[in-house]
Amino acid sequence: MSDTAVTPELKAGQTKNLALATLAFAISFWAWNMIAPLGVRYTEQLGLTSGEKSLLVAIPVLVGSLGRILAGALTDKFGGRLMFTVLLLATAPFVLLVAFAGNQDSYGLLLLFGFFLGIGGTTFAVGIPFVNAWFTADRRGFATGVFGAGMGGTALSSFFTPRFVNWFGYGVTHLIIAIALVVVAFIVWSLMQDSPAWSPNPDPFVPKLAAALKLPITWQMSFLYAVAFGGFVAFSTYLPTYLKDVYEFDLTQAGTRTAGFAIAAVICRPIGGVLSDKVGPRVVAAVAFAGAAVMAVVVALQPAPEVPAGLTFVVMAAFLGLGTGGVFAWVAAAAPKERVGSVSGIVGAAGGLGGFFPPLVMGATYNEEDHSYTIGLALLCVTAIGALLFTLFGIKKKAPVARDVRP
Template identity: 85%
Template structure:
């Protein structure tokens, strides 16, 4: 009994650093996600300035997601080796120049340069795979759902971007807005380097990256969680990046109005992500994930019916965000509970990449299936409903391995 108690009780050094390091990781994640999402809130501006087609504007807002997704595979594995403190610092410093280069491309109305620099802007999205193993090492098993949920709330950087980026452009100007965000990335990178510490429970994994990723890829939990996260987080990313365009096309909101409502969507998901993590600690992540996918399927149908603004439509999108937020928290609580400790970073990288890729393709599908005559995205939303139903069935019946008992259960 004493051995079990000792194993489940955090040391004094862990307790003393948990709150500070969780807060710093969440802050770094949030500002990175703000930078990652710099193009989408201004998508309407770019569309008008460059006379983009529906497909072109969809690709423009989706392209940063590509590197932000695939790059997580590498950054997750590197975090297992070098630790979160170093990786957060490097990635934020690497993102800052591309924020400025996006502004340069935008000023020149160059679609090609926007795609190029937007691609590398995706570096900011890879910090997610850094934070999961970093936070996981700071918390004992019964609280990892809570910890990863709180850290995941840093995806609220997309809400900050949706709300403030158009306003910053209005208040300070287009170039100054990008300078402010680039400077914030650099400042927080130095704060992270000076104040953040890797967990005393963390042990560097010096295995070569490729074999380590191969080992993670052989784990059944990796691909089960990758699929579920592609639906939950992918749905959130897709809505967060494409919603300003959707609201303009369907409801004719202007840039600021669409950004404000997109921020509301993101905030709802951000609030529900840690709730999903906490509930997973108590009732199990399977139940939380199933609830998420069932709710998302229903809300996809409701949104496709184009409820009237302001309250019916607003409530529909908020509920959609809430269900997706619960799912993101639930799935990564499942990862934290089932992935081998020495493979958490590698598994998180692959799962996180799947989530990002899940957000890359839907905007392209939405753009390709948009019915301009009816101002309708019914086909895309129907596909979302079907995908959510498949994820629900897989959650309930496709993952047979017994879950660890919920905390206190």
């Protein structure tokens, strides 16, 4: 099908299915991020060290990252409707088990169930090929950008989870999210449809994965997404801790400000996708990485609260949001259509892993005497500069943006 030959059936289902995919992504990301907003609570409750706190916050990211490889490949085979439903239902029990672990004051159980809570983070690799199949190549930047705004589930979690705990109690808060996951799974199964332009890829998992790994675009975008999305995830999960350590905000205050950070990134992600459709994802990604490098330096200077510090983090979030939108617009345009799920899974896993290690680094390099994270932020600056140079000079212009890829 050509880019301009949009069938009535395809056009009629685009808005509904994009909205459903974004909803599923948002609620699963809320669940995925249930531990981080309560990190301060767990630290005080269990007497955690900085390293233990960082590991607890980062552990759900691990499964949410690596699991995307499998989730993306299975989406190529079974479609987004089934995969969204299964993953939402699979996440719900672990939300409740995390609450059980917290009530038992067990750090080991929190790590164990937090590990499996990462299942919620795998839905990203389901949504990218799902929405990709609903839109023609000239609108895929827009579609993947809007879907990617579902990462605002982390903002919802940062803002509402601490408040829910204050309003309803710790256990009831987790029960509410578990029920929401089940309800959205039912809605998805009842109303969502796979695109008529999509067809199952029956190739076995290992050959399918190997084929995706052979594509240069897979490795190129994996590195860029590890920096862009990894930076977003790292800030979203660790920012409550950072704000408490540096600015002495309490749990609710830190959660509110972290939500603002996430919202800024969420708003800018679809903007990054739309701009990629117009000026190309290379330009968008380059601007994003350059901006992130500069803002890492500004954050390290510890601007005063409220307005200077708040504006600093919002601008940082905006650049990271543009970067995530730009990179996945690049993936959607350049990956072969039968490999979009597999490539998305690998690139998404790289992005998640990019968010797994920075909290550990931040915890390891924290200067408790000076309340400073300067070393960790300097490493972020260097990494962003490396991504900028690779974007401009490391990817051949002919590798790129294939606007004639058919859905």
